[in-house]
Amino acid sequence: MMKRYIISTGTVTYAIKGRDLLRRKGYNVKIERITSGKGSAGCGYSIILTGDIAPAEKLLRDAGVKILEINEK
């Protein structure tokens, strides 16, 4: 079974940038607003990804998407 990850970006702008980038590469992703989590400092947006995290994370970082933290869901 594919693993699910929460990629915390904090801002909605980085979440949408990351979501659109990953979707174009065929990833199964969506955005959720998450209140808890030390990376989000209260409120923030995250990308929920189902699939292989390592290449996805590289894609995001190479595109300048700020990642606060990544957790398995």
Add this chain to the structure above:
Amino acid sequence: MIYLDNAATTGRKPYGVITAVAAALREYSANPGRSGHSDSLRAASAVYSVREKTAAFFGASGPENVIFTLNCTQSLNTVIKGVLHKGDRAVTSSLEHNSVIRPLVKTGAQFETARVSLYDDRETLAEFERKIKAGTKLVICSGASNVLGKTLPIADIGALCRQRGVFFAVDAAQTAGVIPINMKEMNIDFLCVAPHKGLYAPMGLGVLICEKMPEDTLIEGGTGTNSLEPVQPDSMPERFESGTVALPAIMGMSAGIDYVNRIGMNKLYEHEMSLCRFLYRELAKTDRIELYTPEPSYGKYVPVLSFNVFGKDSSEVAQYLSDKGIAVRGGLHCAPSAHRQAGTLDKGMVRVSVASFNTHSDIKSLVAAVKSIIK
């Protein structure tokens, strides 16, 4: 009313802009970037798509560099007060609007003024070269004067700033959507835009594009993120976007960019400049008209032309024209620096500014009205 006050705001908005604003009010009812429900995310995605379009239009690095503000003045204040502190050094031009001069004064920074030549851009560039000294932190200047229409050699000044390691900010109130701007190619660090002018957007929206992050924020407040923190988040654009953004105006701007792209900026510019040049030649035929620039040439001027009728105050002439059904602007245009250089601080100028919807017939009517004052 024949509307020739487009340097203040373009007086006729394209149908696509009007319908885009109406559609935004209907279709995007939720606050973008505040909630997690689908309506909010859809609104946030719509705003994001305009950030992408705007970044591409101005040759910026990415959509996150595009900050929505209330107007171009707020964009300029954000840059000037975010970069400069008391005792810092800056350089500006002799044709600046109060939106640049007043925030510069407020910071307590020392600033020098480079005189803009109306005839030779090399002289202007040489002035900037002389004024930029060791320790200069920021150069800020208009893309074009809102009074005289003269463009500044932005690409050359940008290259100079890069060479000297100085931040470069451009007030593009009169040039965005009118002449091409590419931030990367022109080495512009901060671009301040008035979308309700050359991009035909609704009023109440400004754009600031930052290739570098200003140190300080102008205002602080809710950003929809990092709510536990008592300080602003450190990511653009949210760091500089406290409070809800003007989504309907943003969608209107998006349609305005489409309008400019569809017709072609060069085609629009050539049309507007041909009207300006026609006006200049007609006004130059009479010795009772005072003109302050050479005939506006392509690439060196934007479609803004100012004049006076000998012996008359500019506001009196503007009122006379208004009574004849022609909208122009008299006075000092919030830019006393430009009037100081032109020697018109006492009487101002009558400013005519052209947009895409204006016609030769509009200009002929203006010329006839001006001639009727002289008789």
